[in-house]
Amino acid sequence: MERRNFLKTSGLMGGAYALSGSPLLAAPSQLVPGTAPAETYWLDVPMRWVQLAFVERDPGHYDPDFWLNYFKRIHADGALLSAGGIVAFYPTQIPLHHRSDFMGNSDTLGYLVEGCKKQGMKIMLRTDPHAVRQDVYDAHPEWIAVTADGQKRRHWANPDLWVTCALGPYSFDFMTLVNREIMERFQPEGIFSNRWHGHDTCYCDNCQRNFKAYSGLELPRKIDKLDPTYRKWAEWRMKRLREIWATWDAGIRQVKPSARFIPNGFPDKVMTGKEADLFFADQQARRGVIPPWANGKGAKELRSTLGMKPLIGIFSVGIEEEFRWKDSVQSDAEIRIWVAEGTANGMRPCFVKFGGDIYDKRWMEAVAKVYESYYKHEKYLRNTAPMARVGLVYSEQTDRNYGGKPWQQKSGDHLDGMYHNLVENRIPFDMVNDRLLSADDLKRFKLLILPNIAALSDTQCQQIQAFVEKGGSVVATFETSLYDEEGKQRPDFGLASLFGVSYDQKVEGPLRNSYLHLQQGVQDGQTQLILKGLDDTPRIINAIYKVNVKPTASYFPSPVTLIPTYPDLPMEDVYPRVPQTDTRELYLRQIGKGRVVYIPGDLDRSFWQLLTVDHGLLLSNVVNWALDEEPIATVIGPGVIDVHVWRQANSMTVHLVNLTNPMMMKGPFRELIPVEAQVSVPVPTGVKVTGVKLLMSEQKPKFEIKGGKVLVAIPRIVDHEIVALDLA
Numbered sequence: 001m002e003r004r005n006f007l008k009t010s011g012l013m014g015g016a017y018a019l020s021g022s023p024l025l026a027a028p029s030q031l032v033p034g035t036a037p038a039e040t041y042w043l044d045v046p047m048r049w050v051q052l053a054f055v056e057r058d059p060g061h062y063d064p065d066f067w068l069n070y071f072k073r074i075h076a077d078g079a080l081l082s083a084g085g086i087v088a089f090y091p092t093q094i095p096l097h098h099r100s101d102f103m104g105n106s107d108t109l110g111y112l113v114e115g116c117k118k119q120g121m122k123i124m125l126r127t128d129p130h131a132v133r134q135d136v137y138d139a140h141p142e143w144i145a146v147t148a149d150g151q152k153r154r155h156w157a158n159p160d161l162w163v164t165c166a167l168g169p170y171s172f173d174f175m176t177l178v179n180r181e182i183m184e185r186f187q188p189e190g191i192f193s194n195r196w197h198g199h200d201t202c203y204c205d206n207c208q209r210n211f212k213a214y215s216g217l218e219l220p221r222k223i224d225k226l227d228p229t230y231r232k233w234a235e236w237r238m239k240r241l242r243e244i245w246a247t248w249d250a251g252i253r254q255v256k257p258s259a260r261f262i263p264n265g266f267p268d269k270v271m272t273g274k275e276a277d278l279f280f281a282d283q284q285a286r287r288g289v290i291p292p293w294a295n296g297k298g299a300k301e302l303r304s305t306l307g308m309k310p311l312i313g314i315f316s317v318g319i320e321e322e323f324r325w326k327d328s329v330q331s332d333a334e335i336r337i338w339v340a341e342g343t344a345n346g347m348r349p350c351f352v353k354f355g356g357d358i359y360d361k362r363w364m365e366a367v368a369k370v371y372e373s374y375y376k377h378e379k380y381l382r383n384t385a386p387m388a389r390v391g392l393v394y395s396e397q398t399d400r401n402y403g404g405k406p407w408q409q410k411s412g413d414h415l416d417g418m419y420h421n422l423v424e425n426r427i428p429f430d431m432v433n434d435r436l437l438s439a440d441d442l443k444r445f446k447l448l449i450l451p452n453i454a455a456l457s458d459t460q461c462q463q464i465q466a467f468v469e470k471g472g473s474v475v476a477t478f479e480t481s482l483y484d485e486e487g488k489q490r491p492d493f494g495l496a497s498l499f500g501v502s503y504d505q506k507v508e509g510p511l512r513n514s515y516l517h518l519q520q521g522v523q524d525g526q527t528q529l530i531l532k533g534l535d536d537t538p539r540i541i542n543a544i545y546k547v548n549v550k551p552t553a554s555y556f557p558s559p560v561t562l563i564p565t566y567p568d569l570p571m572e573d574v575y576p577r578v579p580q581t582d583t584r585e586l587y588l589r590q591i592g593k594g595r596v597v598y599i600p601g602d603l604d605r606s607f608w609q610l611l612t613v614d615h616g617l618l619l620s621n622v623v624n625w626a627l628d629e630e631p632i633a634t635v636i637g638p639g640v641i642d643v644h645v646w647r648q649a650n651s652m653t654v655h656l657v658n659l660t661n662p663m664m665m666k667g668p669f670r671e672l673i674p675v676e677a678q679v680s681v682p683v684p685t686g687v688k689v690t691g692v693k694l695l696m697s698e699q700k701p702k703f704e705i706k707g708g709k710v711l712v713a714i715p716r717i718v719d720h721e722i723v724a725l726d727l728a
Contacts, residue, residue: 042122042189042258043189043260043277043278043309043310044278044310045077045078045122046077046078046121046122046310046312046348047077047078047348047374047375047378047381047382048074048075048076048077048078048348048349048350048371048374048375049076049077049078049079049080049312049314049348049349049350049351050071050074050076050078050079050080050350050351050353051079051080051081051126051314051350051351051352051353052067052079052080052081052082052112052352052353052356053082053126053352053353053354053355054081054082054087054089054100054108054109054355054356055354055355055356056087056100056101056102057100057102058089058100058102058108058355058356058357059089059100059102059103059104059106059108060102060103060104060106061102061356061357062355062356062357063356064108064111064112064115064356065115067112067356068112068115068116068119070364070368071116071119071121072119073368073372074367074368074371074372074375075371075372075375076121076371077120077121077122078121078122078123078124078312078350079112079116079121079122079123079124080124080125080126080192080280080314080350080352081109081112081113081116081123081124081125081126082109082125082126082128083109083125083126083127083182083186083191084097084125084127084178084181084182085127085128085129085130085175085178085193086098086128086129086130086131086132086161087099087100088100088178089103089108089109090107090108090109090110090182090185090186091103091105091107092178092181093181094174094177094178094181096132096135096136096139096140096174097174097178098132098133098135098136109125109186110185110186113125113186113188122189123186123188123189124188124189124190124191124192124262124280125182125186125188125190125191125192126191126192126193126194127175127178127179127182127191127192127193127194127196128193128194128195128196129164129166129170129171129174129175129178129193129195129196130163130164130166130194130195130196130198130199131155131158131161131162131163131164132144132161132162132164132170133160133161133162134160134162136162137152137162140169140170142168142169142204142205142206143164143165143168143169143170143174144162144163144164144165144204145162145163145164145165145166145198145199145202145204146165146202146203146204146205146207147203148201148203148221150203153202163199165198165202165204165206165207166196166197166198166199166202166241166244167198167202167206167207167210167237167240167241167244168202168204168206168207168210169206171196171244172243172244172247175193175248176247176248176251179191179248179251179252179261180251180252180254180255183251183252183255183256183259184255187255187256188256188259189258189259189260190252190259190260190261190262191248191252191259191260191261191262192261192262192263192264192280193248193261193262193263193264194264194282195264196244196263196264197241197263197265197266197267198237201219201220201223201233203219207219210236210240211233211236214236214239215229215232215233215236217229217232217233219233220233225400225401225403226401226403226404226487231400231401234267234400237267238267238268238271241263241266241267242271242275245261245263245266245275248261249261260276260277260278262276262278262279262280264280264282265282268396269301269302269304269305269396269433270305270396270433270435270436272302272305272306273302273304273305273306273307273309273433274305276306276309277309278309278310278311278312279302279306279309279310279311279312280312280313280314280350281298281299281302281311281312281313281314281342281347282314283295283298283313283314283315284314284315284316284320284352285315285316285318285319285320285330285334285338286320286334286338286667286668287320287321287322287667288321288666289665289666290667291416291420291664291665292337292338292341292659292661292664292667292669293341293419293420293423293642293657293659294341295313295315295338295341295342295345295347296341296342296344296345296642296644296657297419297431299311299313299341299342299345299346299347300345300392300430300431301394301431301433303345303346303386303430303431304394304430304431304432304433304436305433305436308383308384308385310348311346311347311348312347312348312349312350313339313342313343313347313348313349313350314350314351314352315335315338315339315342315349315350315351315352316330316351316352317329317330317335317351317352317353317363317367318330318354319668326354326355327354327355327359327360328360329360329362329363330363330668331668331669331670332362332363332365332366333661333668333669333670333671333672333719334667334668334669335363335366335367335370336366336370336672336719336720337657337659337661337669337672337719337720339370339720340655340657340719340720341642341657343374343381343655343720344642344644344655344657344720345644346383346386346646348381349370349371349374351367373695373696377695377722377724379648379649379650379651380648380651380653380695380722380724381648381653382648382649383646383647383648383653384646384647384648384649385646385647386430386444386644386645386646386647387428387632387645387646387647387652388428388429388430388444388445388632388644388645389428389444389445389446389447389627389629389631389632390422390427390428390429390430390445390446390447390449390623390627391429391430391431391432391442391445391447391448391449392415392418392419392422392429392430392431392432392449392451393431393432393433393434393448393449393450393451393453394415394431394432394433394434394453395433395434395453395454395455395456396433396434396435397434397435397455397485398411398434398452398453398454398455398483399411399412400487401455401483401485401486401487402454402455402483402487405507406509407507407509407545407602408454408479410605410609411452411454411605413604413605413608413609414451414452414477414478414602414604414605414608415451415452415604416608417451417603417604417605417606417607417608417609417619418449418451418477418604418607418619420607420608420611421604421607421616421619421620421623422449422623423640423642423659424616424620424640425616425620425623426634426635426641426642426643427620427623427627427631427643428631428632428633428643428644428645429449430445432445432448434453434456434460435460437460437463437464437467438463439463439466439467439470442463442467442472445467445472446471446472446473446627446628446629447472447473447474447475447623447626447627448464448467448472448473448474448475449474449475449476449623450464450474450475450476450477450480450481451477451480451604452477452478452479452480452602452604452605453476453480453481454478454479454480454481454482454483455483455484455485455486455487456480456481456483456484456485456494456495457484457485457494458484458494460485460494461481461494461495464495464498465495465497465498467594468498468591468592468594468596469591469592469594470594471592471593471594472594473594473595473596473597473626473627473628474498474594474595474596474597474626475596475597475599475622475623475626476495476499476596476597476598476599477598477599477601477602477603477604478545478547478599478600478601478602478604478605479507479547480493480495480598481493481494481495481496482494482503482547490503491503496552497552498591498596499549499587499589499596499598500551500552500553500556500587500589500596500598501549501550501551501552501553501587501598501600502549502550502552503547503548503549504547504548504549504550505548506547506548507545507546507547507548508545508546508547508548509543509544509545509546509602510544510545511542511543511544511545511546511565512565512568513565513566513567513568513574514541514542514562514563514564514565514566515539515540515541515542515563515576516539516540516541516542516560516561516562516563516585516618517538517539517560517561517562517563517580517581518531518534518537518538518539518540518559518560519531519558519559519560519561520535520537520538522559524557526557526559526588526625527557527559529621529624529625530559530560530586530588530618530621530622530625531559531621532617532621533617533621534614534617534618537614539563540612540614540615540618541610541612541614541615542562542563542585542601543585543601543602543603543605543606543615544601544602544605544606544609545601545602545605546562546585546600546601546602547600547601548600549587549598549600551584551587553589556584556587556588556589557588558582558584559586559588560584560585560586560618561580561581561582561583561584561585562580562581562583562584562585563576563578563579563580563581564576564577564578564581566578585599585600585601586598586599586622587599587600588625595625595626595628596626597622597625597626599622603615603618603619604619607619630682632645632681632682633645633654633679633680633681634679634680634681635654635656635677635678635679635680636677636678636680637675637676637677637678638660638675638676639658639659639660639673639675640658640659640660640661640664641656641657641658641659641660641675641677641717642655642656642657642659643655643656643657644657645681647684650726650727650728651724651725651726651727652681652684652724652725652727653695653722653723653724653725654679654681654722654723654725655720655721655722656677656679656714656717656720656721656722656723657719657720658672658673658674658675658717658718658719658720658721660673660675661673672718672719674716674717674718675716675717676713676714676715676716676717677713677714677717678711678712678713678714679710679711679712679713679714679723680709680710680711680712681709681710681712681723681725682708682709682710683705683708683709683710684727687727687728688727688728689705689710689725689726689727690726690727690728691725691726692710692712692723692724692725692726693723693724693726694714694721694722694723694724695721695722695723695724696718696720696721696722697716697718697721701713701714710725
């Protein structure tokens with residue numbers, strides 16, 4: 001379809017069409033210094049980003065030189081600056097592109113861009129297309145989103161604005177022109193777009209017509225991820241967003257071939273990994289009861305699809321709670337822990353400040369100290385490969401296609417429970433997307449953990465089976481593989497032959513007052529490892545739900561069996577009717593050099609919801625048994641320490657993030673509570689350790705090499721310590 005010139009002498013012309021002929025981004029090469037194509041090498045250069053999100057009154061009110069001096073002080077080498085969309089911060093020539101009312105004849109953006117470039121910084125410019133003013137509404141009412149009751153949608157936070165339809169001509173026509181003007185005027189490295197993907201279902205004429213043409217259906221009237229119409233809409237929306245991404249990116253590259261369009265979020269991480277040459281992760285801070293490792297979890301999920309492409313983590317210096325106090329300031333401790341989690345998991349930091357005026361400068365020293373330290377030790381942060389041998393699987397297709405039954409609620413708790421358990425037990429691990437399970441994707445892992453990865457295709461099941469046949473190990477829980485990739489229930493597990501059990505057509509629960517019987521006194525090493533730390537009890541609490549299964553393999557050990565539910569009231573009736581059974585609640589198998597564990601209960605979800613010590617011990621013992629090899633790093637000492645291991649060109653680093661804090665599950669951290677640790681790292685084959693440094697505390701500790709391991713004592717970890725091993 002030809003691109004239409006929709007500018008006329010008196011204004012703009014719009015219509016419902018998609019530039020469907022625009023090519024999607026080509027798969028990029030690995031961005032390794034010295035090997036990337038010259039025009040894309042800039043992508044891997046910036047390590048410390050800043051984002052200044054202008055507000056409309058900033059022109060003439062804020063001091064740009066103050067910011068340029070701060071950028072220089074902290075050695076920032078990348079800047080993300082607001083350009084246009086809702087407000088243009090430069091003298092735009094595009095009709096209906098609102099220019100800041102406070103700008104006069106100045107060029108607010110141009111001054112800051114020029115200053116950043118003089119300091120050698122790379123520039124990304126930000127747009128926001130999600131809302132417009134009354135003059136745009138009057139000229140193009142077809143650009144405005146419509147609610148389910150047929151009303152044009154007012155902005156929820158500012159009633160003077162109207163919300164745009166993200167999937168129609170405003171995005172395809174108007175914003176394409178805005179992008180071109182920005183690129184031609186400022187020649188940035190690319191454009192980053194915020195709130196570009198829309199808000200809820202839009203019922204405008206364009207969306208109704210285009211969805212009907214695509215599917216033959218009317219737009220869904222409610223959000224129900226299992227409803228066939230809603231799922232078809234989600235599929236159509238994904239395709240439209242991909243078209244927008246491709247259209248904007250192609251237009252940007254026409255002006256500057258090395259430039260890129262980067263969306264703020266995309267509803268498919270595999271597609272993000274395929275299409276994006278670099279990515280900004282907008283997970284700014286904690287809110288509610290989000291744990292501090294959540295920033296690392298987001299980084300892990302994106303890295304599972306992006307690989308070693310640059311991943312920039314946007315973090316807020318303000319509070320991110322529901323009522324959005326954007327001019328607020330977080331505590332230093334909270335900022336430092338959030339940034340440490342991102343950096344330890346391979347993200348490059350990018351602070352965001354809303355508005356050029358600063359009401360509270362307390363955050364600036366905390367950010368400066370972190371950035372200055374990262375600058376000094378930059379070569380140890382240019383990671384070339386992750387070293388984790390454990391892969392924790394997450395599944396977007398399960399999230400989309402699974403749920404509805406009582407035992408399937410809060411299904412994300414399975415992943416969070418297993419994630420938290422691995423952090424608590426200091427096991428270095430990475431995330432694995434369940435649509436990337438080829439032999440090449442999995443070759444660096446010894447163990448895959450599947451926390452209720454319920455929806456798996458036949459091909460995915462075959463890939464997991466092949467992984468075990470080649471010596472890999474698997475831990476799986478609950479309804480893993482009981483559904484196909486579309487969420488249709490199978491008569492049996494897709495991995496039944498691997499588990500050695502078959503589905504017995506029932507899920508039980510919630511299990512009130514039920515227990516797991518531990519087979520104490522058994523002398524074999526396997527049982528002793530599984531029950532390590534649980535020696536003094538014959539039973540622990542059960543999970544909340546369990547899948548009934550029947551063994552099909554010839555032999556299973558029985559370290560953990562079922563004590564069925566019995567009354568918990570009245571008190572006189574609180575005693576087991578059946579003291580114990582031979583129903584196994586843990587299935588262990590040795591298959592060649594690989595090991596397989598199947599847990600019928602929702603033990604991972606129950607652990608997250610209850611955080612019981614016994615569940616945590618049992619899960620960690622199961623993981624250690626299945627891994628069946630020496631960890632890539634062992635950390636001993638008090639507290640909660642998140643551990644990550646990386647290789648660089650001439651070094652190896654062990655990141656230790658100290659999460660020890662009474663505010664760990666409810667922010668913000670008030671203070672940082674130091675801990676000590678002893679670290680043991682096996683020396684990689686074929687290299688020699690020539691020195692050890694503690695980067696964040698600027699120390700050269702004593703170390704010894706014994707039995708092929710580097711042993712280092714760390715007297716004090718405040719928030720983040722990086723143990724750097726120089727290699728020859």
